[in-house]
Amino acid sequence: MSITIKDIAKQAGVSVTTVSRALNGYPDIKPETRQRILRIAAEANYHPSAIARSLVMKKSRAIGLIISELTDLGSGYHMLFDVIRGVNDQAMALGYDLILSATDPEQQREIPYIELCQRRQLEGVVLMGVRTDDPYLKEVLDASVPCALVDIPLTADSCTYVTLDNVQGAKLAVQHLVERGHRRIGLINGHNQAFVSRERWKGYGEGLKEAGIPLREEWVAYGDFEQESGAECIENLLAADPELTAVFCASDIMAIGAIQRLKQLGKRVPEDVAVVGFDGLELTQFLTPSVTTIVQPRHRFGVEAVNLLVRMMAGETPEPIILNPELREGQSTGK
Amino acid sequence: MSITIKDIAKQAGVSVTTVSRALNGYPDIKPETRQRILRIAAEANYHPSAIARSLVMKKSRAIGLIISELTDLGSGYHMLFDVIRGVNDQAMALGYDLILSATDPEQQREIPYIELCQRRQLEGVVLMGVRTDDPYLKEVLDASVPCALVDIPLTADSCTYVTLDNVQGAKLAVQHLVERGHRRIGLINGHNQAFVSRERWKGYGEGLKEAGIPLREEWVAYGDFEQESGAECIENLLAADPELTAVFCASDIMAIGAIQRLKQLGKRVPEDVAVVGFDGLELTQFLTPSVTTIVQPRHRFGVEAVNLLVRMMAGETPEPIILNPELREGQSTGK
DNA sequence: ATCCCCCTCGAAAGCGTTTTCGAAATCAGA
DNA sequence: TCTGATTTCGAAAACGCTTTCGAGGGGGAT
Numbered sequence: 001m002s003i004t005i006k007d008i009a010k011q012a013g014v015s016v017t018t019v020s021r022a023l024n025g026y027p028d029i030k031p032e033t034r035q036r037i038l039r040i041a042a043e044a045n046y047h048p049s050a051i052a053r054s055l056v057m058k059k060s061r062a063i064g065l066i067i068s069e070l071t072d073l074g075s076g077y078h079m080l081f082d083v084i085r086g087v088n089d090q091a092m093a094l095g096y097d098l099i100l101s102a103t104d105p106e107q108q109r110e111i112p113y114i115e116l117c118q119r120r121q122l123e124g125v126v127l128m129g130v131r132t133d134d135p136y137l138k139e140v141l142d143a144s145v146p147c148a149l150v151d152i153p154l155t156a157d158s159c160t161y162v163t164l165d166n167v168q169g170a171k172l173a174v175q176h177l178v179e180r181g182h183r184r185i186g187l188i189n190g191h192n193q194a195f196v197s198r199e200r201w202k203g204y205g206e207g208l209k210e211a212g213i214p215l216r217e218e219w220v221a222y223g224d225f226e227q228e229s230g231a232e233c234i235e236n237l238l239a240a241d242p243e244l245t246a247v248f249c250a251s252d253i254m255a256i257g258a259i260q261r262l263k264q265l266g267k268r269v270p271e272d273v274a275v276v277g278f279d280g281l282e283l284t285q286f287l288t289p290s291v292t293t294i295v296q297p298r299h300r301f302g303v304e305a306v307n308l309l310v311r312m313m314a315g316e317t318p319e320p321i322i323l324n325p326e327l328r329e330g331q332s333t334g335k
Numbered sequence: 336m337s338i339t340i341k342d343i344a345k346q347a348g349v350s351v352t353t354v355s356r357a358l359n360g361y362p363d364i365k366p367e368t369r370q371r372i373l374r375i376a377a378e379a380n381y382h383p384s385a386i387a388r389s390l391v392m393k394k395s396r397a398i399g400l401i402i403s404e405l406t407d408l409g410s411g412y413h414m415l416f417d418v419i420r421g422v423n424d425q426a427m428a429l430g431y432d433l434i435l436s437a438t439d440p441e442q443q444r445e446i447p448y449i450e451l452c453q454r455r456q457l458e459g460v461v462l463m464g465v466r467t468d469d470p471y472l473k474e475v476l477d478a479s480v481p482c483a484l485v486d487i488p489l490t491a492d493s494c495t496y497v498t499l500d501n502v503q504g505a506k507l508a509v510q511h512l513v514e515r516g517h518r519r520i521g522l523i524n525g526h527n528q529a530f531v532s533r534e535r536w537k538g539y540g541e542g543l544k545e546a547g548i549p550l551r552e553e554w555v556a557y558g559d560f561e562q563e564s565g566a567e568c569i570e571n572l573l574a575a576d577p578e579l580t581a582v583f584c585a586s587d588i589m590a591i592g593a594i595q596r597l598k599q600l601g602k603r604v605p606e607d608v609a610v611v612g613f614d615g616l617e618l619t620q621f622l623t624p625s626v627t628t629i630v631q632p633r634h635r636f637g638v639e640a641v642n643l644l645v646r647m648m649a650g651e652t653p654e655p656i657i658l659n660p661e662l663r664e665g666q667s668t669g670k
Numbered sequence: 671a672t673c674c675c676c677c678t679c680g681a682a683a684g685c686g687t688t689t690t691c692g693a694a695a696t697c698a699g700a
Numbered sequence: 701t702c703t704g705a706t707t708t709c710g711a712a713a714a715c716g717c718t719t720t721c722g723a724g725g726g727g728g729a730t
Contacts, residue, residue, distance in 0.1 A: 002453060004716055015680045020718060030678060050454040051395065052716035054386045056685045065435070081416045088437045097455065100400070100435040102423045118337060119385040120432065227621050253618075260621055286562050286595050287622065339686055350710045355688060365708060387686035390715045 003046050011044065012037050023048065050097070060121035062097040063309060066113070068130045079279055079298055080129060083150060086302020087126050094310060096123075103136070113139040124309040126150065126302075131193035146312035148305040152195050155320060158312060162304045162321040166199035167206065169294040169325030173248045173276040174207025176292065176327055180334055182246035182274060183211075186219045188233040188258060190250040194225070200250050200278070219244070223254050230257025234273075235265070245273060246333075252277035252284050255291050259332065270334040280328060289331035297323055338381050346379065347372050358383065385432070395456035397432040398644060401448070403465045414614055414633055415464060418485060421637020422461050429645060431458075438471070448474040459644040461485065461637075466528035481647035483640040487530050490655060493647060497639045497656040501534035502541065504629040504660030508583045508611040509542025511627065511662055515669055517581035517609060518546075521554045523568040523593060525585040529560070535585050535613070554579070558589050565592025569608075570600070580608060581668075587612035587619050590626050594667065605669040615663060624666030632658055 009016045014033065021029050022037040054060040065087050067080065084100075091098045099120055113136050117125065128150035130136055140147050141156040149161035177185050187204045190197040201220070208215050218240035223229030230249055234257075237244055249255035255277030259269050267273050269289055277284060280295025304321045311318045344351045349368065356364050357372040389395040400422050402415060419435075426433045434455055448471055452460065463485035465471055475482050476491040484496035512520050522539045525532040536555070543550050553575035558564030565584055569592075572579055584590035590612030594604050602608050604624055612619060615630025639656045646653045 002716095006716080016717075017680055017682095017719080018678085021679085024718085028678060033678080045449070047450045047453045049390075049456065049716055051386055051389045051456055052685090053718075054685095055384075055390055055687090055716080056718050058685075060386065062434075084419075084435075085437065088435060092436070098435045099397075100419075100423060100433045101427070102420065114380065115382045118382045121384065121386050227618075256618070256621055260623065263623060283562075283591070283618065286591055288595065288598060337686095341686080351687080352689080352710055352712095353708085356709085359688085363708060368708080384686055387715090388688075390686080390717090391688050393715075 002049075003044055005046075005048065008037065008041050008044060008046055012040050054121055058121070060097075060123055061095065062099055062120060062122055063091055063306070064099045064101060064116060064120070064122045064125040066116070066125055066127045066136070067100075067102045068128075068134055068136060079296070082298035083128060083302040083305075086299040086304075087306055088302070089299075090303040090306035094306065096306075114143055117143065117145045124148070124313050126305045126309065127152070128305075132195060133193055146309055148308040148312070150301055150305055153199075153320065157317075160308055160312065160318055160320050162301055162308060162323070163196075164296050164301075164325050165322050166196050166325075167203035169278065169296075170200040170203025170248065170250075171207040171210075172203075172325055172327045173278070173292075173294055174204055174211070176329075176333060177246045177248065177274060177276060178207070178211040178213075180246070180274060183213055184219070184241065184244050184246070185213070186221070186234075186237040186241070186244050186247040188221050188223050188230055188237070188247055188249040188254050190225045190254075191222060197222075197250060204248060216241070223250075225251040225254060227253050227257035227260075230254030231261035234258040234261050238265070238267075238273075246275070247273060248276045248278075250278050252279040252281040252291060252293050255284070255293070255332070256287065259287075259289070259291070270332050274333040276327075276333060280326075284330060285328075292330040292333040293328055294325045295328050296325065337384075338379055340381075340383065343372065343376050343379060343381055347375050389456055393456070395432075395458055396430065397434055397455060397457055398426055398641070399434045399436060399451060399455070399457045399460040401451070401460055401462045401471070402435075402437045403463075403469055403471060414631070417633035418463060418637040418640075421634040421639075422641055423637070424634075425638040425641035429641065431641075449478055449480075452478065452480045459483070459648050461640045461644065462487070463640075467530060468528055481644055483643040483647070485636055485640055488534075488655065492652075495643055495647065495653055495655050497636055497643060497658070498531075499631050499636075499660050500657050501531045501660075502538035504613065504631075505535040505538025505583065505585075506542040506545075507538075507660055507662045508613070508627075508629055509539055509546070511664075511668060512581045512583065512609060512611060513542070513546040513548075515581070515609060518548055519554070519576065519579050519581070520548070521556070521569075521572040521576070521579050521582040523556050523558050523565055523572070523582055523584040523589050525560045525589075526557060532557075532585060539583060551576070558585075560586040560589060562588050562592035562595075565589030566596035569593035569596050573600070573602075573608075581610070582608060583611045583613075585613050587614040587616040587626060587628055590619070590628070590667070591622065594622075594624070594626070605667050609668040611668060615661075619665060620663075627665040627668040628663055629660045630663050631660065 005016050005019050009019045019037055022034040088098055124146040126148050130152055144158055147159045151163045152161055153163055189201055205215055221233035221237050223233045249258055255275050259275055262269050262273055269275055277291045277293040280293050284291035284293050308318050340351050340354050344354045354372055357369040423433055459481040461483050465487055476494055479493055482494045486498045487496055488498055524536055540550050556568035556572050558568045584593055590610050594610055597604055597608055604610055612626045612628040615628050619626035619628050643653050
């Protein structure tokens with residue numbers, strides 16, 4: 001059906017060996033023969049089969065992008081998309097094809113990690129959206145396929161990660177609020193199955209400590225990164241301490257939910273309660289009030305993950321990449 | 336390196352043929368031999384190479400997901416992600432692997448369509464986010480690889496599509512506004528390189544006509560689906576006709592931009608100007624005011640696209656799928 | 671004229687599967 | 701016990717490519 005290297009060889013009156021050499025830029029071939037072959041191949045609109053090539057070279061030139069919980073409308077929703085873009089862009093730029101595989105722990109549709117890698121001969125894998133208790137994780141850590149984790153600070157023989165300095169990010173948020181004069185600052189954290197939650201909690205604590213503010217149990221609530229949970233949490237926090245004047249949310253989406261509920265409760269933002277979000281979603285700039293947030297370089301996560309991967313595939317054992325957070329001021333924390 | 340079918344054969348003391356047969360459920364094999372082979376394969380954690388299999392079977396069991404303008408933060412931003420999820424879910428459910436390829440017309444990084452298909456032996460392709468003037472389109476239409484288009488109403492020999500009834504959707508929006516008593520209704524449309532824009536324009540016109548309202552040139556503005564353009568357009572429209580009391584936006588994002596700008600101009604929504612969006616983004620429910628919108632079954636787009644694909648791969652020539660829009664009321668059009 | 675080396679190219683093996691074709695073994699019926 | 705059908709299995713080719721190894725030819729040096 002499809003046109004093969006043999007056809008080109010026949011057409012050019014040479015052997016397949018010669019065609020292969022011409023196409024792959026080997027030196028031991030007469031320049032004019034090469035030109036002729038190239039021309040014929042182009043005219044015939046010939047493109048070598050990546051499959052056949054993979055088989056013989058034992059390299060697929062493909063990397064996997066595995067996302068847990070993609071089907072969950074959930075947590076990283078807005079975050080994930082940009083990371084996907086980054087991974088895609090860099091993979092393409094480097095000549096790798098991307099195989100997307102979104103798994104879903106709940107529905108048991110998980111294909112064992114190893115199997116996927118073996119089946120498609122993946123040269124490396126970018127893994128994201130994984131909970132701390134996800135079964136994938138164990139498999140990955142002792143598999144031999146290079147793996148770059150996004151927002152999961154674990155390393156192993158063939159495994160490293162890229163993430164934000166979440167501790168620093170959370171601290172930035174708290175510092176910003178302290179500068180604005182707040183002393184009673186709540187935290188609406190994400191669920192504990194997310195690695196980032198622990199770090200943001202830590203950063204929150206450090207931020208308070210540096211300001212000489214003792215941490216209080218009732219200032220911390222746990223949501224699930226979703227809008228609704230942000231609303232519920234802020235209500236709970238206010239019930240526990242009506243004097244609360246500020247809250248730091250571990251996701252912009254929860255921040256939006258919180259602001260929404262605050263309005264319903266008759267509280268003004270930022271006059272009565274100031275709010276800081278996390279993620280740096282574009283839409284936060286266009287809300288009323290616009291939301292102060294810790295911005296993550298999401299696209300770059302993807303790019304760097306692929307970069308880590310190719311370095312690992314080259315035999316290196318690169319250090320994890322920890323990107324710096326930035327605070328973007330909005331109206332939700334006043335001027 | 337990796338364990339192959341030969342290893343299993345040797346282990347079991349049979350030929351590779353027999354192993355292949357056992358694994359693939361052929362009947363001509365003694366039940367107990369099959370069991371033994373299966374056991375051995377499982378113990379060895381063996382998984383057949385999809386690559387080798389593809390080569391000999393000339394079927395890759397892989398479909399491509401090609402997205403133009405993914406790198407554009409742009410237009411379908413929020414829409415695309417859900418469609419991707421749908422494609423992924425259904426592809427997995429049906430046992431196909433997904434190869435993601437986001438191209439970018441601007442940066443010329445486009446890999447010719449045909450080449451991609453040939454290289455990876457794709458059995459079918461889902462194509463989305465393509466402009467009317469995109470070079471891909473021509474290639475696709477006369478290629479022989481089955482192709483399912485999303486939101487691009489074109490058919491060809493091996494090509495069909497899934498989309499929303501955009502005419503009906505726009506009409507729903509206008510009807511809703513008319514019911515609320517509006518007579519001067521503007522349209523903030525998307526750019527004309529999007530297929531959907533033409534249809535939404537048509538639906539807008541029909542909606543007005545049915546209400547006996549003559550369409551006026553200056554009621555129509557063209558944005559690019561982005562927030563900023565929504566803001567600019569509403570300002571222009573109001574400049575052209577200060578009496579405007581309602582506007583229908585061809586994307587939720589533009590609607591948000593428009594509402595934002597309206598507030599800045601001292602107009603109340605919906606009291607002074609009512610706004611309807613398009614897409615049915617979740618976040619529209621959580622804004623103040625929440626946005627009335629035409630909801631698209633985005634996830635289902637992906638699912639149906641894959642369904643179309645497999646039917647085409649089976650030799651059928653299925654009819655296009657046109658899904659029905661639904662209006663979801665928010666506060667932006669009053670009660 | 672001889673020898674050696676370099677340049678250019680082809681034959682063939684091999685990658686891990688599936689599948690065709692036929693052979694061996696088993697079984698039924700007589 | 702023999703025949704023929706049926707069941708169970710193996711040898712080998714094929715898929716499209718890369719790569720090793722070596723052959724042939726031309727040119728320069730001796």
